[in-house]
Amino acid sequence: MPPKTVTLETVAELAGVSIKTVSRVVNKEPNVSARTSDKVQAAITELKFRPNMAARQLRGQRSYSLALVYEPPSSEFLTGILEGILPVCRENSYTLLLEPLAASESREHINMVIERRLIDGFILLPPLSEDRDLIRSVLKAGLKVVLVESALETQDQNLSVSKVGIDDFAAGVEMGEHLLRLGHKRIGYVSLREQHNMANQRGEGLKTAMKAAGLPKENFLYARGQSSFESGYEGGKVLLENDTPPTAIFAGNDYMAAGVISCARDMGLNVPEDLSVAGFDGADLSKMFVPPFTTIQQPLQVYGEWAAKNLLKAIVNPNATPITKILDHKLFNRSSVRDLSE
Template structure:
């Protein structure tokens, strides 16, 4: 027969309500009592029915991951990181891909929260960067955490996990400068993303600090895709004064640029150095492997999930809107420079 919460309560010698509090990781349980319940759960091999918990009362045990991103590697890393945090706290994860430009996105969001009994959400760009989207969530009784570039840090309010794209891009450009490169092109991603702006700012600042004027002809607007890198690299390389290095706004763009270099019979890194960003599988599946900035999406997602779960539990325990300290609701990551074979000394 299936083990029930009543069996756990009887084994531990406590009430069903106390078992529920322990399973939900509520702080208002004495350590000794908590341990008795956990021992009973383990000995009986009890697994709580999360769906039944959601239906049983007003408290929800689900969080939702909201995204609009075609990069499967990014999405899988995010899901794995969030799932790890959810399982540790006994929560379910609702994965919700959607179109950020849909005319009914706000009403769909409200239906998701109300009908799915969602206690919290994790938002990735472009949702995390949309002021109207944030306003919609603030009007509802739901916790949320934004994963967002810290490019405009002073404008980021509330709970967030921030990625310092600017500093990471500065470090990549500085690496290329240290190899003797002076004509460094920047292949941009979509302008609608804050990360694009932050990465370009880091690139420009590194050049200026080295006493090199930013040449706007070496900055090419594009999209975060292999095809964009392929096309824009051809534009920048097929002229009288081509760059000796390319910094691409992500690894897909960099892989596209590397493909174009091969088609033009340009040696990498002998004649041209190429660097990407994010350390996605694209950076390791090319030859030569790409210099990049390691962005741990799984760790970022796990941190965001822990943060939103903390807020949910604080709200439940205190009967208010979570922590009083704004500083404790913001966490940050700086992607780390990874030097590989695609960058080398500037040609004579």
């Protein structure tokens, strides 16, 4: 039966290693062999040892807290990211602060968090992951940051940080080729917010696929969106009121695709009989909507897990080489797109 009070010394004695080695394993520091680490972890499990967070903070001059900073996106996007981050934080005895930050909002609170070193590192979601000023503020304070879905060339402008995402341009090309194979030759695109350069590569991919198919540039129609259901509705209306409307509309995310479908219905059109619609993100909404719509899925949970793990690595080893990780996406073909090639 384990003693009532379990200390680093207790764990070290059971594992047959030094107290310093136990401390290194607990703090996820490098230069500990896998065999030694396994022995220490086994002792920790047997003794039900829980690190003293106050002591860890005092010894390591760390807060053992991370911050996720985001401009309020769809709830599904944020939830997917959190499902990846939170298990990593729990496994490493870190807490996670959620810091919503709208584009028009003052940065005073975030700057205070940075200046007071209330956290050890930041994970930035789009479009804040493309905010150079915010990233520089974090790095200037000596803190670490990992970017999710960012178009920034992170080796330039002293932004030497890691980032994770998909190839949005390639995903846009794939969606374009899919629609073209199904006989669509006049296609509209509803963009996301202007600040989200990475995501809007999806529209550039569509345009490139249409050009490669030999279609005239006027066959690509464009409407600016703001990532929301309402902006998808308005963007769909702009495209459908064109003198020669598109036969298919590709929306930059699933919430805007749902808005396009609702707009089409209000205009007396049926999906997919009169208009085909596709989205992006792979949100549950895409398969629950009527009709379920074609979409490209981003691996949101993997984004969160990868970002959290690599942020912790950077905190422990400040000289680690930054990594750019490109993950796979997947196209789901559903009943919102009509085959005109038959």
